[in-house]
Amino acid sequence: MTNIVKNMSKSLRHATIVPHRSAARGHADHGWLNTYHSFSFANWYNPNFTHFGALRVLNEDRVKANNGFPTHPHRDFEIFSYILSGELTHRDSMLKRGSEGGLSDKFFRMHRGDVQFTTGGTGIAHSEMNEHKKDTVHFLQIWAIPWKRGLTPRYHTRHFDEAAKRVDFVKILSPMKGGPEASAQEEKDAVPTIPDTIPIHADFVMGAGIIAPDQTFGWTVGGGAGIETNRKVYVHLPGTKSGQAKIRIDGREELSEGDGAFIDKVNSGDKLMVESIGEVDAEVVVLDTA
Template structure:
């Protein structure tokens, strides 16, 4: 199994005052032809939005958009009639399909909101727009990789219109987990925070590991670690 490490500092960065964002892949004014995506995974933006600020109503189409909230309150409204305030541990999937409009604001007038916005290219275009959200408590991710998104969906699993699976885990010292990678698959590991070793490679917050080839992903030596793992075709 081959492994490539991309450090946090190599990501694109934008500071708009009200919004501070790190881009794992080319996005907006950040363009790097070597980092346009990884398989169907097109965007991982780590966003921090100031109190009372946010993204006004704007449109998307033909994209699976997943939000993973780390702290604070993310207020969502969309043209399908959905509206909610997402907090730490909440995950959301909006399939833009033929087209949808939405807004995302910091739901607090005092505290910033910190979240990841993830885009996955769907396997089909022109689908009906749809929406899903639920909460994943820390106990569900502690010392293990909890499936939170998959093409088949399921009980409290986001349904993706793509052959992609997303796991989330929390690891401290002594906690470890493994995830097999089937032939022809590849994995993108994004360390959200803390420290963690992936197949013997030490990662810090914001780092990523890109893995390909049949084998097993090993997660160990965690220190306040939160990780997302994408299993991709």
């Protein structure tokens, strides 16, 4: 049964919802990279925006053709890229150009709907380049704080269906079964708590939906993963429709493109209603954490 409800929202009176306006984000334009930071990152620091639960980084990046992030190291963060438009080519210290073997080109050259996930763990190096000849790539780069340090580096890449996102929120990430004390075999198997999602080493669920005008999607707090009761949810509306997309959360807070919202004092199982009130479809990303 779909969670689409027309012109209806159920209020979560116990929840607090604080907008994080696009203009309050950090911003840097390097020519090849135009980036907005919802949380303190690189040379931009704001003590009010350091993290939200396990959510540490949310950057909305646009990288011009034939440019990108050359090979660089990561440690002890869970890092994922959500592609909104264009293409992004991933290469890393485990799988380099020329040694891909039987892996498809799609693994490296990601497009809309693809999600690339990295466990930095004890250390890994990768590059993210826009190797297209003319098109800019637009994507979200998101970091989460893992439940323990020193994990084994790992990658996952998965495509999430566009049509499914137009029916309901699609779950993209969920905690890895076994939790912080997972055995070596559980780490190897990398089974997510929620089927058909990417496993993450954190109490963290990510979802995404494409909501048509005048329609409402309901996000079940906790994602149905059976995890920690007291939760926080961050909702982000990427800038994909030239300012024409707009949403209303819980019938009370309106967000425009580039805006986010801190939703606190919610519990696993609560229903958070997100209504599309703009002129065009609204692509909404939900980040649900303890």
